[in-house]
Amino acid sequence: MRFVLVFLTLFGVCCSISDAQAGSVIKRVKEHNVVRCGSVERAGLATSAEPGGWSGLNVDICRAIAAAVLGASDRIEYHQYETPKDFDAVRNQQDDVYFLTGSEIEEQKLAGKLLPGPTVFVESNAVMVASTSAAHHVSDLGKESICFMIGSSVERSLTGYFGALHKNWLRRPFSEDGEMIDTYNVQNCQAIAGEITTLAKIRLDPGVNRLSSRILPESLTAFPVIAATGTEDAQWSAIVAWTVNTLINAERPETHWYAGGAGVMPISAPDLGLDKEWQRRVLASVGNYGDIFNRNLGKGSLLKLDRGLNANYFRGGLLLSPFLE
Numbered sequence: 001m002r003f004v005l006v007f008l009t010l011f012g013v014c015c016s017i018s019d020a021q022a023g024s025v026i027k028r029v030k031e032h033n034v035v036r037c038g039s040v041e042r043a044g045l046a047t048s049a050e051p052g053g054w055s056g057l058n059v060d061i062c063r064a065i066a067a068a069v070l071g072a073s074d075r076i077e078y079h080q081y082e083t084p085k086d087f088d089a090v091r092n093q094q095d096d097v098y099f100l101t102g103s104e105i106e107e108q109k110l111a112g113k114l115l116p117g118p119t120v121f122v123e124s125n126a127v128m129v130a131s132t133s134a135a136h137h138v139s140d141l142g143k144e145s146i147c148f149m150i151g152s153s154v155e156r157s158l159t160g161y162f163g164a165l166h167k168n169w170l171r172r173p174f175s176e177d178g179e180m181i182d183t184y185n186v187q188n189c190q191a192i193a194g195e196i197t198t199l200a201k202i203r204l205d206p207g208v209n210r211l212s213s214r215i216l217p218e219s220l221t222a223f224p225v226i227a228a229t230g231t232e233d234a235q236w237s238a239i240v241a242w243t244v245n246t247l248i249n250a251e252r253p254e255t256h257w258y259a260g261g262a263g264v265m266p267i268s269a270p271d272l273g274l275d276k277e278w279q280r281r282v283l284a285s286v287g288n289y290g291d292i293f294n295r296n297l298g299k300g301s302l303l304k305l306d307r308g309l310n311a312n313y314f315r316g317g318l319l320l321s322p323f324l325e
Contacts, residue, residue: 144190157220
C-alpha cells in the first residue's frame with residue numbers, strides 16, 4: 001500500500017508538471033499560430049471598426065507581439081471585455097495579453113490572476129468645453145455646469161480637483177452616456193468631463209448644432225493602461241514586456257552619446273525563443289511607439305490628441321523603458 005501511495009504521488013507530480021508545460025502560453029501561441037489579446041473598448045486604443053475587425057494602439061501592440069513570436073503581425077485575435085462574463089477570458093487565462101487599468105483589475109478581482117506588465121498608455125480624466133468658451137483652464141469653470149457620469153472616477157476627480165482649490169462647481173450628473181453627450185452638444189451644460197480618449201471621440205460628432213469643442217489642458221487624474229499577462233508563464237510575460245519596451249525605446253533618436261532605434265536596448269534572448277532579428281521585425285511591422293500613437297491617437301488620426309503624458313521620457317513624457325544608459 002505504501003509503495004502504491006508513493007507511486008501515485010510521484011505520478012501525480014509528474015502529471016501536474018506535464019499539464020503545466022502543456023498549458024504554457026508560449027507553447028499554446030505557437031501551436032495555434034495566433035496571439036489572443038483583449039481589453040475594454042476605448043477610442044484610439046481598441047475600437048471595433050467592423051465585425052471581427054479591431055484597430056487602435058493596444059491592437060498594434062498585440063500585432064507587435066505576434067511579429068516577435070510568430071513572425072507575422074496579422075496572426076492575432078482581439079476580444080472585448082465589457083461584462084463580468086467577458087472578463088472570464090482573463091480569469092480562465094483564455095487570452096494571452098490583457099490591456100487593463102487598475103480599476104478594471106480591482107473591480108473584477110483579477111489581481112491574483114495577473115502579472116502586471118509595462119504601461120502602454122497613460123489615460124487621463126479631463127474636461128472639454130466649446131471652442132467659444134471663455135474657459136482656458138478647468139479652474140475657470142466655477143460658474144459653468146459640468147456634465148459627468150455619476151459614480152465614475154471622473155466624478156471623484158472633479159470633486160478632488162475643485163476641493164483642492166476650495167471652489168464650488170455646478171454638477172450635472174448623468175447615468176446614460178448618450179443623454180449626457182446630447183445635453184453637452186446643445187450646451188445645456190457648458191462642459192463635459194471624461195477620459196481624454198472618450199472626449200476626443202465625442203468632439204468628432206458635434207451634434208445638431210455643429211458644436212466645435214476643445215479639451216482643456218489639465219489632467220484631473222492620470223492612470224496607466226498596462227499590458228498584463230497570466231501568472232503561469234514567466235517566459236511569455238518576459239516576451240510581452242520586452243516587446244513593449246522595444247517599441248518605446250525605438251523612438252529615441254540616435255545621438256553621439258547613445259544608439260537609436262532597436263540599438264537603444266538590443267535584446268538577444270534565445271532562451272525566450274526569439275531569433276536575432278525579432279526586434280527589427282517588430283519595428284518593420286508596426287513602427288515605434290510614436291508611429292503607433294500618431295496613427296491611432298495623434299495628428300495622423302481622427303482623434304488629434306497631443307502626446308502629452310504619453311511622450312517618451314526624453315521628450316518630457318512619462319514613458320520610460322530600460323535602455324543602454
